[in-house]
Amino acid sequence: MSAATQRSPRAAGRAALRQRTAARGWARWLVRRLLMALVTLGLVSVLVFVATSAVGDPVRAILGKDYAVSPERVAQIRDALHLDESLPQRYVLWLRGLLSGDPGTSVANGLPVRDLLGDQIANSVVLVLITTLVMVPLAVGLALLAGARRGGAVDHVISGITLALAGVPEFVTGILLVALLSTSVLHVLPAVTVLPPGAMIWDRPTSLILPVATLVIAVVPYLTRILRANLLEVLDSDYVELARLKGVPEREVLLRHAVPNTLVPTIQVTALQLAWLLGGVVLIEYLFNFPGIGAALVDSVRNSDFPMVQALCMLIAAAYVLVNLLADAASILLTPRARTEMAA
C-alpha cells in the first residue's frame, strides 16, 4: 500500500482498478477450474461406481468358497450393499452418502469406511509430504549443481548416477536398502512398520526413513534430469545471453534470471510426481508393511470390499485433481505473462 500512496491519486486509482480486475480475473479462473474439477470428479464417480458394480455378483466374490453354505451372510451382504435396488438408485444412494461425508460401511469388516481409512489417509499424507520436502530441494539442488557446471565432472557424475538410478524399480531399491540397513549388513533401522493401535506413523519416525528414502531415490533422478534440462534451456535463451552481455556475473545470471524461469516447469513436474506418489506407492507400502491407502486399496480389491474400493478411488482421484489445481494456480502466479493476461 505504501507504494500506492506515494503515487498520484490518479495512478493509485488505476492501480486499484487493475487490482480489482486482476482479482476478478482470478476469481473467474478459480471458479471455472473448481467447476471443472467437480465435473471431473463427478465423471470419475460414475466410472468408479459402474466399474465396481458391473463386474459380476459382488456377494459371490466376497464370500468365495463359503457362498454356497452361508445363505444368511449372502442376505446380509446383499442388504448392506442395497443390491436389490436398481443401479442408478444405488448410485444416487452412494453419492448422497459420499457428499454428506459417509462413504458407507466396509463389507469385509462391518465398520464405517470413514473410521477404517482415517489413519491410513493420515499416514499416506505424511509419507508423501516428507518425501516431497526431501525430494524437491534435493532435486533442485542437484539440477543447479549439474546445470551450473555443464559438461564438467560434477555434471557427469550427477547425470551418470541419476541415469543409472532412474532405471531401477522402486521395490528393488527398497529391498536393497532393507538388506543394507536392516537385515543383512547393518541392523540400524526397522525393516517394517509396526504401529501400536492408536499410534500414528509420526510416533515411529525411524519407521519412515526407509520408505521415504526409497521413494526419494525413485523420484529424484527423474526430477533432477528434467529440471537440469529446463535449466539448460533457459541458460541458452536470448535474455540470459543478453544479461551476460550486459556484464551480469554468471552467479547472478543463474540465480536471478535462470532459476526463476524454471520454477513453473518444476512445479508442474513435481505435481505429476506427487500425484503418482499419492496413488502409486502400493509396492512400497507392501514392502515396508506401511499402513497407508495404497495397501488398503489392494486389500479391498482382493476382498471385493466395494465400498472401500469406491471410497479409495474417489479419494485418490480427488487428490489428483487437487494437486493439479494447486500446481496450475501456482504456475499462473509465477508466470508474469499469464498473470497479466488474466487481469486483462
Next chain:
Amino acid sequence: MPQITGPTAPGVSRRQVLRWGGLAATAAALPGLTSCSSPSSASDGINTQLVHGATGGGLKDTLDPHFPVTMPDIARVRNLYEPLLRYTTDYEVEPALAESAEPNADGTQWTFRLRRGVTFHDGRPLQALDVKASIERMANPKKPASLLTDVAPLIDLPACRALDEHTYRIVLKEPHGMLDKVLAAYSLGIVPRDFNPARPIGTGPFKAMTFVPGRRSLFRRHDDYWDRKASVDALLILDFADDTAKVNALLAGQVHTIDNLPGYLAEGVERQGAHALISETGGWVPFTMRVDRAPFSDVRVRQAIRLIADRRQMIDQALSGYGRLANDLYGPFDPDYLGAQLPQREQDIDQAKALLRQAGRSDLQIELVTSTAVGAGGVESANLFVQHAAKAGVQVRLTKADPNVFYGDQYLSWDFAQDFWSTRLYLPQAIACALKTSPYNETHFTDPDFADLIAAARRSLDPARRRVLLQDAQRIEYERGGYLIWAFANQVDGYTDQVHGLVPAREQPCSAYRFNLVTLDRS
C-alpha cells in the same frame, strides 16, 4: 478388560477400540524403533512379548471362534479358545476341555465329562451350560461353523442337554462313530453362554486385549490357564500382506516367528541367523476332474490324466522340494490311510496314451482353470501339468482365473481345475468333498457304493470294522475318483534364535500356533 470390536459388533466404533488399544499399547511398548533391540520391552507388567508375523489377513479378520477366515484368524482362534478335545502335534485326538467323550452303544448319544478347574478369561469356571450354548452356536442349522457343516444337521439340538454342572450330552438323529474326532477341530472352541464376539472370551492360554483387523492383535497371558501356562507375558500377532516384508521383519528381529516362509527362502534365512521350521502336513492341492461330464466321465481319461503328471517334478519345482509324494488319496495321517499300500502312480506317458486311445480321446484338448487363490504350488503345478500333458499329446489350455472369478459363480462347476485342502482325517474329508450331499464336491463324485461305505463307516463304533469300510472306500476313489492328488505339502515357517519350544506340527504352522509352548531368550 478392554472391549474388542469385530465384524459382528458395528456398534463399537473404531475410535473406542483405538482408545482402549492405546492403553494396552502404551503398556506393551512395541518394537519398531530400532531393529537391534528385542521385540519385547518392559513396561506395565509386560516384560516378555512374543511377536508373531502372520501371513495374509485384512479387513475380513475376525475373532469369532467358529468362523476363522484368514491365516491370522486361525492363529488368534487357536490361542483364545479351545475345543472339547484337541489334536496333538502328531494329529491324534487328546482330551482338552472334556476329560472324556463316551458314545452309547449305537453312537447316537455322546457324553462329555468336563475337566474341573477350567476358567474363562474373565474368571468364571467352565460349566456344562457353556458347552451347551457353544454347541448351539456352532451347530446352528442356519449358520453352522465351517468345520461342522456335515455334522450339524445330525445333531438333535433340543435333545442335547447338560446332565449336571460338568457333564454334557449330545444327542444325534443318526449314529456317528467319530464325533469326538470331529469336535476336536480347532475352530470348534467352547465359549461362555453369554458369548459375544465383541467380547471374545474363551479358555485358551491367552486373552484378547486389542484387535485391529488387518493389522495387529495383542493378547495377554491367561494366568489361570489349566494347561501349560505361557512363559511370555504377551503375544502380539501382526498381519503381513507381503512375503518380503514378513521375512525382512524376521531378519531384522522385529518379529520372533513367522508362518509360511516361502520354501525357496528356507536356506537363505538359515544363513542370516534365523531358522526354518519344517513340518509334514496333510495339506493337498488337487487337480479336480468333473466325473459327470465328458471327457472326464470316462474313467480311462481320468486314469490317463493321473498318469500324465510327473509328481516328483511338481514337488521339486512347485513346492521347492517341500512335499511328499501322494497317491490320489487324501488323509495321510488317518490311521486307516491306504495310499501308501496301493501301487504308487508315477508318470507313465505310454500307458496314458494307451488309455486315451482306448477311450477314443487321442486328440484330447482340455481347459485347466487355476488361480493363485489355491495357494502355494497351485499355479506352478498347473504350468508343469501343461508340459507333461503335451508329451502325451494332450493339449491343455491353462486359464489363470482371478481369485474372485475362481471362487465365484463357477466354483464347483469347473470341468478341470484345482482346489486346496488342509490336514483332516479321511472320513470327515470324504463327507466334505466326495458325496452327493457334500458342500464342496468339486469332482461331482457320486458313487453309490462309495456313499454306502462312507455312511456305514460314519455309523460304526468298531474301529476294526470302520477300517475295512474306509479302506474299501479309498480303493474306489483310487480306482475311479476325480482327484489327481500329487503331493502332501510340507509346512515351512521361520523363527529367530531367541525362540525355543517350536516343534513340527502336522496340522498347522508354527506348532499349530500353540504359542504357550514357546519360550523366549531374554536379551
